Amino acid sequence: MQDLFYINAGIIPQLPRISLGIGAEILYSFVVIFCSLMIYFGTRELYRLSSYKGLKYFRLAFLFFAVAYFFRLAIEFMVATFNVEEIFEIYPLIISYVSLLVFIYFSSMSIFYLIYSVLWKNLKNNSKIIYLFHAIAISMAFSTIAFNNVIFYLGLNLVLFVFAGVFIYLSSHSPKFKSRKNRFDKVYILLLVFFILNIINILVPKFLEALKILLYLALLSIFFIILYKVLKKSGD
């Protein structure tokens, strides 16, 4: 009834504010870090035996996911400890800058490594492209801090997502994979969507507040699917 009153009065009722609390954030980050490290170490023997490049980049993607989530947790912890709304409100600012720089670099690189693990065969003649990815990730980290602008950062992530999604889709639909029954590209693209939303969530906490639990559950589900497949396929 109260909502109807607000709507009639031309006021849109806000979505309920959901605060997960630092305990839930720690648990969530811990599960993501644990899954990522399980994937990294679970594929160690296969990589040691094969030295296969695609496997190397796949493993690095999850190692970088783990590091990014460690710094994400540190940022969440600082925001809660200093009782502020956003990371840029923490002083001395150097702590905010360094944590955010490391977080954005590692999270962007984890996405680039995931793309490269699927794409590297098509880019054999241009093996230096991984250095370009490092340069882009560093530029993204520094420009986010320099501009400190939410719209700029959202735009940057949208470009990154479109770039990643298109490349993964095109690569996995190349004639090489035509006969394959189980395409994994949908899981990769979903992982990218939720991972980018997670990055946005740490920089613009209010942007996704109402959807936070759903977002966390979706990302955890994807990590569990990948972990399950990795453990099943690697035989460990």
Added chain:
Amino acid sequence: MAKRGKLEILEDTLKVVKENRNSIKPTVLLRKSKMSSSRFKEFYAELLEKGFVDEIRKGSDRFIRLTEKGFKFLERYKTIVEFIEEFEL
């Protein structure tokens, strides 16, 4: 004939060594590997460097044999290939 991938070449080569009672002369392996001499030389150096095979001397002859890692690779080859295909790597 489709071009063999690096992993496939590795499996074929190690299999040849294993099927020869784990002891084969480099010249015989070269002949059975279906590679050019220069390509084989390069590939063989990589096998030694990565520890898939080692050499033993019997008199004046050199013989190649699989190491533990070489056997492990053959054992896990199918898993490696299936993993790569599953994750589109």
